[in-house]
Structures are given as C-alpha cells and as structure tokens.
Amino acid sequence: MDKNAEIALAEAVGRNVRARREEAGYTQEQVAEALGLQREAVARVERGTAIPTVVRLVELAELFNCNVDALLLESSIRADDQARAMAMMLDGLSLRDRQMLVKGLQELAARLREK
Secondary structure: OOHHHHHHHHHHHHHHHHHHHHHHOOOHHHHHHHHOOOHHHHHHHHHOOOOOOHHHHHHHHHHHOOOHHHHHHHHOOOHHHHHHHHHHHHOOOOHHHHHHHHHHHHHHHHHHHHO
16 A cells, blocks of 8 residues: 555545544544543544554544444545445435435546546
8 A cells, every 4th residue: 555545545434533533423532542542542543643553443433333344445545445435425314315326426436437
C-alpha cells in the first residue's frame, strides 16, 4: 500500500470512529476513559493521524455496540469492500427506494467518469 492510500485509509477509519462515537453519544473523553487512553489518543485516531490496532478496533466496536467490520468496511479503499458497504446501506429499504439509490449512483458514476 502506498503512502497516499495509507493516509486515506487512516482518515476514513478516523471518520468512521468519530461517527460511531457520536451515534453512541460518547465524548472523546468518555471513550478514552473506557479504553484507558488519553483523550488526545482518541482525537489522533479520529483525525486519521494514528491507526488503531486490531485489538483497539475490537474494543471500539464493543463500546459502540457495532461490528468491527462496520468500522472497517466503510473505510476500505478496496472496491469490493466498498460495494459490500453499499449493499449494507440498501438493507431494510423498500424495493423502490433501493432502485432510486442505484439509479442515482449510476448517474453519479457516469458523470464522474466523464471528468
């Protein structure tokens, strides 16, 4: 993995950790306390300047009551992981809503390819 991909991955994981933390209603201080860390360590992960270990990802998933893959799938730079993340987003939607989203994604992808 090149350096730019590593940076993008760290930033995406950080965004997901932050989003999950906020959804769970925790502050950075509360997460740090629960994991035995300094608040700044949590902030570095959320900014993407530090990448959590596998053990830390499991601890975060337990704290946020989500699967570890929820923290990683949306962060992945691999197209097949991103496709699985999108499939999970469609789960629970009506057929009509899923079709609308797929059509919108197709149109957006076509526009982006034109650039």
